[in-house]
Amino acid sequence: MPEFDVILAPALAPDDLIGLELHFLDAIATRQTPPVLLIYASPGRCISIGRYHSFGGSPERDGINVIRRLTGGRIVGAGQGWLGLALIAPTRTAILMEDAAPVEKAKKLKPEQIMNRYARGILTGMRALGIDCFYPGRDAITFEQREIAMCTFETDASGAMLFEAAIAHNRGMEELVHDLERIDPDGALSCRMYDAASATKVVRELARGISFDALAGAIASGYGSSLGETRRRELTAIESTQAQHRAQALAGLNWLHQPVAGPSLTLRNRIASQLGAIEAAVALRADGAIEAARLSGDFIANSPAIAALESELRGHPLDLASVSHAVAKTFGDNDNNESNFFLGAGELSNLVRLIAGVN
Numbered sequence: 609m610p611e612f613d614v615i616l617a618p619a620l621a622p623d624d625l626i627g628l629e630l631h632f633l634d635a636i637a638t639r640q641t642p643p644v645l646l647i648y649a650s651p652g653r654c655i656s657i658g659r660y661h662s663f664g665g666s667p668e669r670d671g672i673n674v675i676r677r678l679t680g681g682r683i684v685g686a687g688q689g690w691l692g693l694a695l696i697a698p699t700r701t702a703i704l705m706e707d708a709a710p711v712e713k714a715k716k717l718k719p720e721q722i723m724n725r726y727a728r729g730i731l732t733g734m735r736a737l738g739i740d741c742f743y744p745g746r747d748a749i750t751f752e753q754r755e756i757a758m759c760t761f762e763t764d765a766s767g768a769m770l771f772e773a774a775i776a777h778n779r780g781m782e783e784l785v786h787d788l789e790r791i792d793p794d795g796a797l798s799c800r801m802y803d804a805a806s807a808t809k810v811v812r813e814l815a816r817g818i819s820f821d822a823l824a825g826a827i828a829s830g831y832g833s834s835l836g837e838t839r840r841r842e843l844t845a846i847e848s849t850q851a852q853h854r855a856q857a858l859a860g861l862n863w864l865h866q867p868v869a870g871p872s873l874t875l876r877n878r879i880a881s882q883l884g885a886i887e888a889a890v891a892l893r894a895d896g897a898i899e900a901a902r903l904s905g906d907f908i909a910n911s912p913a914i915a916a917l918e919s920e921l922r923g924h925p926l927d928l929a930s931v932s933h934a935v936a937k938t939f940g941d942n943d944n945n946e947s948n949f950f951l952g953a954g955e956l957s958n959l960v961r962l963i964a965g966v967n
Contacts, residue, residue, distance in 0.1 A: 611643075612642055612644060613644045620649070628850070637764070649777075651687065661797060664796070674864065681760030685784040690774050693827065697769050702769075728834040729831030730759075734827075736826050751813055756810065777823060780802070872891060873889035873890060885905050909949060927964060
């Protein structure tokens with residue numbers, strides 16, 4: 609059975625979380641550290657935006673902070689009232705290799721199947737508490753068709769994987785909608801409307817309070833049952849120092865408001881997507897060729913592939929044929945990009961038409 613470390617952090621600062629995830633991605637990719645399951649809570653009220661959301665607003669307003677994840681996906685709640693989970697492994701199938709599925713089968717899992725496999729620990733843990741959750745697909749975990757958690761994942765240039773989940777402990781997506789109205793009154797960030805019929809939280813379904821230790825312990829046990837042997841430990845001094853150092857470096861790069869450099873882009877198209885909405889913006893040279901392109905919004909993709917796609921589009925005409933070639937080269941079904949993924953647009957043809965500006 610695979611082995612991985614479990615770390616419970618009941619008061620992890622949001623900025624330190626991102627720095628810690630970056631450290632673990634590097635350390636685990638080079639096998640300096642075994643795979644890690646980090647289960648945490650953070651102080652303060654926060655809104656967690658995905659890696660690909662465009663945001664130029666204030667990082668704090670009315671006591672609500674905005675943080676940007678390393679992973680894509682929808683906007684979700686964070687901080688007070690939310691339980692966070694980060695599972696880091698050297699590849700997206702590394703800790704699936706020794707379960708019941710043969711190794712070759714595990715290697716060929718589709719991206720959406722990866723989400724399914726890594727969500728199982730949450731399902732097992734919640735069911736042990738008496739909440740019979742279900743993963744219906746895409747990015748949500750539900751209880752009786754009401755969203756109670758959101759999942760997403762990223763793989764970096766080394767192939768290391770970060771799977772993340774936000775679990776509504778005693779605050780949920782209903783509260784997120786109101787917090788979003790306060791932090792983003794102009795509506796630059798989009799989020800569907802939630803109420804008690806479409807969203808829920810752990811304390812509501814248990815009809816009682818539950819501590820961080822009890823909820824985190826149940827989830828950790830769920831992952832032990834579904835993935836392999838676990839070893840509980842604390843964060844080391846080096847890991848804590850690295851978290852702070854890398855968080856400071858990200859702040860210096862203006863991570864929250866990225867991307868900001870490069871030519872001025874004009875929004876060309878926007879589509880409703882499986883997770884919300886996706887936008888494409890481009891800058892054109894005088895000869896009509898693409899100078900720069902940027903995708904933003906509610907989608908899940910590995911960041912090296914997004915960078916590769918935007919690079920591939922550069923210098924080519926903004927037409928269906930050129931865009932189709934770039935998208936197929938980056939995400940198409942071939943041996944050169946079997947690790948790349950783009951979830952949220954449905955068929956790749958939808959992504960092509962979005963970028964080309966053809967609805």
